[in-house]
Amino acid sequence: xxxxxxxxxxxxxxxxxxxxxxxxLDKFDRxxxxxxxxxxxxxxxxxxxxKADFNVFSIDTGRLHPETYQLLDQVREHYGIPLEIVFxxxxxxETLVKEKGLFSFYRDGHQECCGIRKVRPLRRKLATLDAxxxxxxxxxxxxxxxxxxxVQIDAGFSTSNHKIVKFNPLxxxxxxxxxxxxxxxxxxxxxLHTKGFISIGCEPCTRTVLPNQHEREARWWWEEAVDKECGxxxxxxxxxxxxxxx
Amino acid sequence: xxxxxxxxxxxxxxxxxxxxxxxxLDKFDRxxxxxxxxxxxxxxxxxxxxKADFNVFSIDTGRLHPETYQLLDQVREHYGIPLEIVFxxxxxxETLVKEKGLFSFYRDGHQECCGIRKVRPLRRKLATLDAxxxxxxxxxxxxxxxxxxxVQIDAGFSTSNHKIVKFNPLxxxxxxxxxxxxxxxxxxxxxLHTKGFISIGCEPCTRTVLPNQHEREARWWWEEAVDKECGxxxxxxxxxxxxxxx
Amino acid sequence: xxxxxxxxxxxxxxxxxxxxxxxxLDKFDRxxxxxxxxxxxxxxxxxxxxKADFNVFSIDTGRLHPETYQLLDQVREHYGIPLEIVFxxxxxxETLVKEKGLFSFYRDGHQECCGIRKVRPLRRKLATLDAxxxxxxxxxxxxxxxxxxxVQIDAGFSTSNHKIVKFNPLxxxxxxxxxxxxxxxxxxxxxLHTKGFISIGCEPCTRTVLPNQHEREARWWWEEAVDKECGxxxxxxxxxxxxxxx
Amino acid sequence: xxxxxxxxxxxxxxxxxxxxxxxxLDKFDRxxxxxxxxxxxxxxxxxxxxKADFNVFSIDTGRLHPETYQLLDQVREHYGIPLEIVFxxxxxxETLVKEKGLFSFYRDGHQECCGIRKVRPLRRKLATLDAxxxxxxxxxxxxxxxxxxxVQIDAGFSTSNHKIVKFNPLxxxxxxxxxxxxxxxxxxxxxLHTKGFISIGCEPCTRTVLPNQHEREARWWWEEAVDKECGxxxxxxxxxxxxxxx
Numbered sequence: 001x002x003x004x005x006x007x008x009x010x011x012x013x014x015x016x017x018x019x020x021x022x023x024x025l026d027k028f029d030r031x032x033x034x035x036x037x038x039x040x041x042x043x044x045x046x047x048x049x050x051k052a053d054f055n056v057f058s059i060d061t062g063r064l065h066p067e068t069y070q071l072l073d074q075v076r077e078h079y080g081i082p083l084e085i086v087f088x089x090x091x092x093x094e095t096l097v098k099e100k101g102l103f104s105f106y107r108d109g110h111q112e113c114c115g116i117r118k119v120r121p122l123r124r125k126l127a128t129l130d131a132x133x134x135x136x137x138x139x140x141x142x143x144x145x146x147x148x149x150x151v152q153i154d155a156g157f158s159t160s161n162h163k164i165v166k167f168n169p170l171x172x173x174x175x176x177x178x179x180x181x182x183x184x185x186x187x188x189x190x191x192l193h194t195k196g197f198i199s200i201g202c203e204p205c206t207r208t209v210l211p212n213q214h215e216r217e218a219r220w221w222w223e224e225a226v227d228k229e230c231g232x233x234x235x236x237x238x239x240x241x242x243x244x245x246x
Numbered sequence: 247x248x249x250x251x252x253x254x255x256x257x258x259x260x261x262x263x264x265x266x267x268x269x270x271l272d273k274f275d276r277x278x279x280x281x282x283x284x285x286x287x288x289x290x291x292x293x294x295x296x297k298a299d300f301n302v303f304s305i306d307t308g309r310l311h312p313e314t315y316q317l318l319d320q321v322r323e324h325y326g327i328p329l330e331i332v333f334x335x336x337x338x339x340e341t342l343v344k345e346k347g348l349f350s351f352y353r354d355g356h357q358e359c360c361g362i363r364k365v366r367p368l369r370r371k372l373a374t375l376d377a378x379x380x381x382x383x384x385x386x387x388x389x390x391x392x393x394x395x396x397v398q399i400d401a402g403f404s405t406s407n408h409k410i411v412k413f414n415p416l417x418x419x420x421x422x423x424x425x426x427x428x429x430x431x432x433x434x435x436x437x438l439h440t441k442g443f444i445s446i447g448c449e450p451c452t453r454t455v456l457p458n459q460h461e462r463e464a465r466w467w468w469e470e471a472v473d474k475e476c477g478x479x480x481x482x483x484x485x486x487x488x489x490x491x492x
Numbered sequence: 493x494x495x496x497x498x499x500x501x502x503x504x505x506x507x508x509x510x511x512x513x514x515x516x517l518d519k520f521d522r523x524x525x526x527x528x529x530x531x532x533x534x535x536x537x538x539x540x541x542x543k544a545d546f547n548v549f550s551i552d553t554g555r556l557h558p559e560t561y562q563l564l565d566q567v568r569e570h571y572g573i574p575l576e577i578v579f580x581x582x583x584x585x586e587t588l589v590k591e592k593g594l595f596s597f598y599r600d601g602h603q604e605c606c607g608i609r610k611v612r613p614l615r616r617k618l619a620t621l622d623a624x625x626x627x628x629x630x631x632x633x634x635x636x637x638x639x640x641x642x643v644q645i646d647a648g649f650s651t652s653n654h655k656i657v658k659f660n661p662l663x664x665x666x667x668x669x670x671x672x673x674x675x676x677x678x679x680x681x682x683x684l685h686t687k688g689f690i691s692i693g694c695e696p697c698t699r700t701v702l703p704n705q706h707e708r709e710a711r712w713w714w715e716e717a718v719d720k721e722c723g724x725x726x727x728x729x730x731x732x733x734x735x736x737x738x
Numbered sequence: 739x740x741x742x743x744x745x746x747x748x749x750x751x752x753x754x755x756x757x758x759x760x761x762x763l764d765k766f767d768r769x770x771x772x773x774x775x776x777x778x779x780x781x782x783x784x785x786x787x788x789k790a791d792f793n794v795f796s797i798d799t800g801r802l803h804p805e806t807y808q809l810l811d812q813v814r815e816h817y818g819i820p821l822e823i824v825f826x827x828x829x830x831x832e833t834l835v836k837e838k839g840l841f842s843f844y845r846d847g848h849q850e851c852c853g854i855r856k857v858r859p860l861r862r863k864l865a866t867l868d869a870x871x872x873x874x875x876x877x878x879x880x881x882x883x884x885x886x887x888x889v890q891i892d893a894g895f896s897t898s899n900h901k902i903v904k905f906n907p908l909x910x911x912x913x914x915x916x917x918x919x920x921x922x923x924x925x926x927x928x929x930l931h932t933k934g935f936i937s938i939g940c941e942p943c944t945r946t947v948l949p950n951q952h953e954r955e956a957r958w959w960w961e962e963a964v965d966k967e968c969g970x971x972x973x974x975x976x977x978x979x980x981x982x983x984x
Contacts, residue, residue: 039457060835062800062825066941069801073840085835087800090825090859097798097823102811121828179458189456196442198457203804210435211285211444211461212425306589308554308579309561312695319594331589333554333582336613343552343577348565367582449558531949671950681948688934690949702927703777703936704917707949 003027005165009149013172018046020150020169021133025050028131028165032057032084034122034232037068037190038200039178040135041075043169045187048079057084057125059232061117062093063202071190078188086121093117103204110205110220111231117202119231126157131165136233139174140199141216144229144236156235175215201230249273251411255395259418263289266396266415267379268296274377274411278303278330280368280478283314283436284446285424286381287321289415291433294325303330303371305478307363308339309448317436324434332367339363349450356451356466357477363448365477372403377411382479385420386445387462390475390482402481421461447476495519497657501641505664509535512642512661513625514542520623520657524549524576526614526724529560529682530692531670532627533567535661537679540571549576549617553609554585555694563682570680578613585609595696602697602712603723609694611723618649623657628725631666632691633708636721636728648727667707693722741765743903747887751910755781758888758907759871760788766869766903770795770822772860772970775806775928776938777916778873779813781907783925786817795822795863797970799855800831801940809928816926824859831855841942848943848958849969855940857969864895869903874971877912878937879954882967882974894973913953939968 012020024031025047032055033043047054058072076083096104096116105113126132132154138146154166170178175198182189192200196208198215209218220228229236258266270277271293278301279289293300304318322329342350342362351359372378378400384392400412416424421444428435438446442454444461455464466474475482504512516523517539524547525535539546550564568575588596588608597605618624624646630638646658662670667690674681684692688700690707701710712720721728750758762769763785770793771781785792796810814821834842834854843851864870870892876884892904908916913936920927930938934946936953947956958966967974 060800060831062798063807065804069840069942076839082836083839085832085840087826087828087831090827093798093825094823098820101814101821102807102823176458179456183456183459193456194442194454196440196454204807208440208442210425210429210439212422213429215457306554306585308552311558315555315594315696322593328590329593331586331594333585334579336579336581339552339579340577344574347568347575348561348577450561668950671948675948675951685948686934686946688932688946700932700934702917702921702931703953704914705921 003165005151005153009151012150015150017043017169017173018050020167021046022050024131024133024151024167024169025054030129031055031131031133032125032129033133034058034135035072035075036135036200037064037071038135039175039182039189039193040170041071041187041189042178042181042185043133043135044075044079044081045181045185046169048081054081055084056081057086059118059121059125060085060087061121061202062088063117063204065190065192065200065203065206067190067192068200071188074188086125088117088121092120105205105220106222109223114231119234122232123157126154126164127162129164131167133167133169134232135170136168137170137173137175137178141229141236142214145233148233148236152235154235156233249411251397251399255397258396261396263415263419264292264296266413267292270377270379270397270413270415271296271300276375277301277377277379278371278375279379280304280381281318281321282381282446283310283317284381285421285428285435285439286416287317287433287435288424288427288431289379289381290321290325290327291427291431292415294327300327301330302327303332305364305367305371306331306333307367307448308334309363309450311436311438311446311449311452313436313438314446317434320434332371334363334367338366351451351466352468355469360477365480368478369403372400372410373408375410377413379413379415380478381416382414383416383419383421383424387475387482388460391479394482398481400481402479495657497643497645501643504642507642509661509665510538510542512659513538516623516625516643516659516661517542517546522621523547523623523625524617524621525625526550526627527564527567528627528692529556529563530627531667531674531681531685532662533563533679533681534670534673534677535625535627536567536571536573537673537677538661540573546573547576548573549578551610551613551617552577552579553613553694554580555609555696557682557684557692557695557698559682559684560692563680566680578617580609580613584612597697597712598714601715606723611726614724615649618646618656619654621656623659625659625661626724627662628660629662629665629667629670633721633728634706637725640728644727646727648725741903743889743891747889750888753888755907755911756784756788758905759784762869762871762889762905762907763788763792768867769793769869769871770863770867771871772796772873773810773813774873774938775802775809776873777913777920777927777931778908779809779925779927780916780919780923781871781873782813782817782819783919783923784907786819792819793822794819795824797856797859797863798823798825799859799940800826801855801942803928803930803938803941803944805928805930806938809926812926824863826855826859830858843943843958844960847961852969857972860970861895864892864902865900867902869905871905871907872970873908874906875908875911875913875916879967879974880952883971886974890973892973894971 033047035044035056035058044056072083093116136145136148138148148168148171150171151167154164158164190200198209199218200206201219205220207218207221209215279293281302281304290302318329339362382391382394384394394414394417396417397413400410404410436446444455445464446452447465451466453464453467455461525539527548527550536548564575585608628637628640630640640660640663642663643659646656650656682692690701691710692698693711697712699710699713701707771785773782773794773796782794810821831854874883874886876886886906886909888909889905892902896902928938936947937956938944939957943958945956945959947953
C-alpha cells in the first residue's frame, strides 16, 4: 500500500479522533489498537461505533496494577472483543531479576526493564502489523509529545523492510476532552482513576499526583530527565534530539 | 472600629493574598483563621510569615477523615500554634442520630447535619470574634463563589448588634496557584490529596473526583442543586438568590 | 429490685449467652445493650430473637472509623431499632485539644482522652439505667478479663445511691464461637474485620494484628502496661489490683 | 545418591525445622528453597543461619500482589542472596488470555491458569534440581496437608528418570509457631499480613479472612472442593485419593 503519510497528517490534523480512527481502520487490515488500560479506552469505544470487528492488544508487563487487569477484562466483556495480550519472554525477565532484583529501575533507570517487559514484546507484536493506533496526546508531555502528528511513520519500530504506520487519533485532544467523552459515553474506566491516578503504567513506576500537578509527574518520578518517555514512543525522543520537531 | 469594607474590597481586589492577610491581621485583634484541614493550610503558612502570634480554629464535626485529624495536629506542631477546635453540642448530635441515624443527609439533604455539626459551632465561635479569615476561592464553585470579594461583611453570621467581617485572601487565586504555593513552600498537606481528593469536608460527604472533574463534584454529590454551598458560606447563596451578585 | 447477683452469676455461669441475655432483659426495664461497633453486634442479633423491643446505645467518641459509623447505621436499619448515640461534651473536647492537640494519648496515655470521650459519656448514660449489657469476653484479655462473671455489680459505675448491674453474656464464649455465630446467622459485621482488624475501638487507638497475634495487641500498643483496659471496664483493673480475682 | 527417604522421614519426624533444613542442605547440592512470598520466609532466615550459600527460587506468575514483589526484593537485600524468579512462558499466557481472558479461573477453575503460570514453570525449574524445600505445613489444610511428612519423594514432579526429593521442614509447626519465629527473629514479612491476609498466593486468587476463619478459606474460595490444593503440591491430592494417607 502506498500512502503519503505526511500528506495525510496535514489533511487530518484538524479532524475528529473518530475520523482519524476510521481512516486508520479503512486503510489497513493488519492494524490494531494498543490499549494500555488507562484512558485510551476511548479508542475502543470509538472503534466499536465504526465497525464490529477490530483488533486490540495490550502489553502485559507482568507488573500491572490489579485494577488494570480488571479493566482489561471488563473491556473485553463490555465490547465483546478478544483481548490480545503480549507477554515478556520468560528467559529475559528471569535473567534481569536474577542479576538485579525486581526494582532495578529505581537505581539505574527504567529503560532496561521497559526494554524487556514493554519494548521487545511490542516489537514482536508490531512485526505482525502494518499499522497501530495509540492514545498518545500532545498534552500528556510538554517536552516529548507537544508536536506528535495524528499519523506518522513510526521511526522507532519500522525497519528497512517493513514500514509501520502509527496513528494518534487523540493527539489534539486534551485530557478534559477525553474525560468528558468517558463520562458522556459511559465508557468503562480504570478504578485507579478514582484513587488519584491520572497516567497509568506499571505498578511500581506509577504514582498518584497532587491536585493540579501535571500527569507526567506520575511516571518515573525518580529520574531527572525532562524528556521522560515511554519505550512505546521512543521516536518522540529521537525527534526531539534532532531538534527538528521542537 | 469603623472600616469601609466596600472600599477595602475594591482597594485590595488585585492584591496578593499575603497583603490581604496582613491587612486583616493588622486591623483586627479578635480575628482568627478558619482552617478546614484542606489546602487552606496555606493561610497558616502565610500568616506565620507575617507575625508570630495569630489564631486558628477548626470545626471538628466529629466526622472528619482520620487523615484530616492528622493534618490538624501536624500543622499545630509544624507551626507551633495552639489548635482551637470547635465541637458540636452533644445533645444536638444525640437527638439527630436518635431520630434519623448517622447518614440522614443522604436522604433529606446535608443542611440539617451541617447545621448541627458545622454551622452552630461556627456561630458560637464567631460570636467571640470581630473578623474571620477563610480559604474560599472563586474557582471552587462557578455557581456560588464566582463573585466573592476579598473582604466582606459576613451577611450570614453578623447580627444587628455584632458585625462580622470575613476576609477571603485567596478569592482570586486558582487551585493551580494554591498548589504551586504548597509545593514551593513545602507546606504540610492533607494526605488525602495524594489519594484523589481535591475538596475535603466531612468523610461521608466527600469523595474523590475523576481527572479533570471539577472539585465541586466531590461534595454532596447526591444532591441535585447547582448551587451547593457549605454552611460556612451560606451568604454566598443569599447573594445569588437576590440576583445581584451573579 | 432485690437480686442476688452473686447467686445469679453462679447459677448462669454455664448457660448460653441467649439465656443470660433473656434473664437480663426480663429482670430490668431500664437496661440497654452497649454496642461498640465490633463483634458485640451478636448481642443485638440475639436480643432481636428474644423480644421486639430492646435498647441499644453506642458511645460515639468522635474518633471512630468511618467503617464503624457505617456498621452502626447498618445495624439500625437491619434490625429496625433506634440507634442511641452518646456524644462527648463539646467543652471538654475543646479544652483537651486546645491544651494538648488531637493525639495526646500517644504521649501521656489513653486515660485522659478516654475519660472525656468514652467514660464520662458512659457515666452520663448509665445514670439513666439500672443495668447494662456488654460484649466483654474472658478470652479478650488474659490479664484483665480472665475472670469476668456473666453478671456482676458494676463496681466502676455504681454509686452509693445507685447500683448498676452489668451483664456479660459472652463472657465464656471464645472469639471462634462469636465468629461462627456471625457467619451462621448472617449478622452484619464491621468491614474492618475484612481488613485485618479484630478488636475495634477509636481509629487512632486501634491497629491490625498479624496472624496469630492476640487481639489485645491491637489496642493502645504504645503503652507498656500488661493490664491495659478500656475505661468501660475499669472495674476489671480494680479487681486485679486487689489480687482477689486473679 | 541413595537415600532411604522413608527412613529419613521417620527419623526426622519430631526434629526441629532447622535440623530438617540442615539435613536437606547437607545431603543435596542441587537443592533450592521454594519461596512464595508469604510466611515461608522463615525458611530463608533459618537457612541463612546454617550456611552462607544456599539457593532460593520463586515462581513469579505475573499476577502477584505488589506487596509480594516488594517482599521478594526486600528478602534479596536483607539476606544478600540472589533472587531466582521463574516466569511463565509468554506464548502459553498469551494463548490462554486470548481465548478466555484474564480471569477464566473464576469460571472454570484455577487448574488451567495455575498450570500455565505456576506448575509448568515449577516443573521446568525442578528439572534442574535433585531436591527442593517447601514451607508446607499440616495445619494449612486439614483435608490435603494433614499427613505430609517432613521429607518425601515428590510423586508429582519426579519422573522415571529423575527422582525429586521434597523437604517440608515446617510440616509439624503451627501457624502460631511460625509467627512467633517471625516476631522473635525480626524476619521481614509481607505487609499483606498487616492487612488481613494470612495465606498469600496470586492477587486475584487470594482474599482476606475474617477473625478465626481458617486460612484455607482465603484461597480459590469460589470453588466447592474440600480438597483445594495448590499445583505445587498436587501429590497431596493423589495421596488423598488413594485413601492411604487419610
